[in-house]
Amino acid sequence: MxxxxxxxNLNKLKExxxxxxxxxxxxxxxxxxxxxxIPENSPTxxxxxxxxxxxxxxxxxxxxxxxxxxxxxxxxxxxxxxxxARYAGKEKDANANMDKLLNKLENINNRSAQFKTxxxxxxxxxxxxxxxxxxxxxxxxxxxxxGFGYDPIxxxxxxxxxxxxxxxxxxxKISHRGRAIQQxxxxxx
Numbered sequence: 001m002x003x004x005x006x007x008x009n010l011n012k013l014k015e016x017x018x019x020x021x022x023x024x025x026x027x028x029x030x031x032x033x034x035x036x037x038i039p040e041n042s043p044t045x046x047x048x049x050x051x052x053x054x055x056x057x058x059x060x061x062x063x064x065x066x067x068x069x070x071x072x073x074x075x076x077x078x079x080x081x082x083x084x085a086r087y088a089g090k091e092k093d094a095n096a097n098m099d100k101l102l103n104k105l106e107n108i109n110n111r112s113a114q115f116k117t118x119x120x121x122x123x124x125x126x127x128x129x130x131x132x133x134x135x136x137x138x139x140x141x142x143x144x145x146x147g148f149g150y151d152p153i154x155x156x157x158x159x160x161x162x163x164x165x166x167x168x169x170x171x172x173k174i175s176h177r178g179r180a181i182q183q184x185x186x187x188x189x
Contacts, residue, residue, distance in 0.1 A: 001188070002027055003123075004064035006038060006056045011148040012067070012177070019172055019181045024188065032060050045070045045082055046129055049120035057122045065121040065184060069177065071150050073138060074112040076104060084150070098142060098153050111137045115154065115176040119184050128187060132179030147171065 004027045007013055017026050029035070038055050040048040045068045052066035070081040080087035080101065088096035105111060112135070119130045135157050142152035144164025151163035156174055163171050172178040 001025070004029070004032055004056055004060070004062040006034075006052045006064050006066035008037075009148075015168065015172065015177060016181055018168060019178060020185060024185075027062070029056070032056075032062060034060060038066075040068065043082060045116055046118040046120070046131070048082065049118045049129065050127060053120040053122040053127065063121075063123045065119050067117055067119045067177065067180065069115060069117040069149075071101075071154065072114050072116055073101070073105070075108045075110040079104075094149050098150055101138065101150070102140070102153065105138055111139075113138050113154065115150075117176040117180040119180045121184060121187070130180045130183035130187065132176040132181070132183070134174060134176040134179065 001023060002025045005013060005016055006029060008029055013026065013028055020026060034056065038052045040051060042048045042051050048068035049066050052068070053064055056062055056064045056066065068082070070084045072078045072081050080097070084097070085092045088100040114133050114135045117132045121128045121130070136155050136159070139153050139155050139162060143162045144152050146166065146168070147164040153162065155162045159166070159174075163175065
């Protein structure tokens with residue numbers, strides 16, 4: 001089975017490709033000639049995932065899935081949430097995003113947070129969604145060189161290391177994206 005994964009993020013593509021079984025071949029946006037930035041106008045993570053998947057189906061004709069992920073910090077009423085990638089500006093600079101978040105939390109004791117991923121699948125004219133959540137805390141400083149985005153400052157519950165300190169295999173077992181993709185894989189079987 002061939003499925004388009006509606007992302008331009010090569011880190012995400014690598015993460016997801018490691019999770020899907022061999023009989024599912026992922027095709028990237030570049031593979032279908034989609035080079036434009038796909039709109040994300042929804043005020044919700046779920047809405048953005050659905051919007052991206054529908055865009056690819058409408059403009060390119062391929063069944064596909066898209067995801068949207070947000071980091072939701074309890075003490076900041078769910079910020080940065082749907083704006084996670086562009087929290088510090090439309091440049092989508094991961095270090096600037098982490099610095100802004102760490103500054104906002106500087107004098108706050110409650111550092112509880114969760115990553116939330118919603119995957120929207122457009123297949124055979126139907127839309128299905130799958131949600132994965134990983135709870136944890138925001139650390140006081142960046143640790144680790146692996147991963148991407150907020151991984152250096154997010155430590156999942158019951159772990160002593162941030163996502164950026166875990167191997168891809170370890171991260172995929174417990175991550176929000178890993179949990180959502182497992183639901184997608186079960187559905188596709």
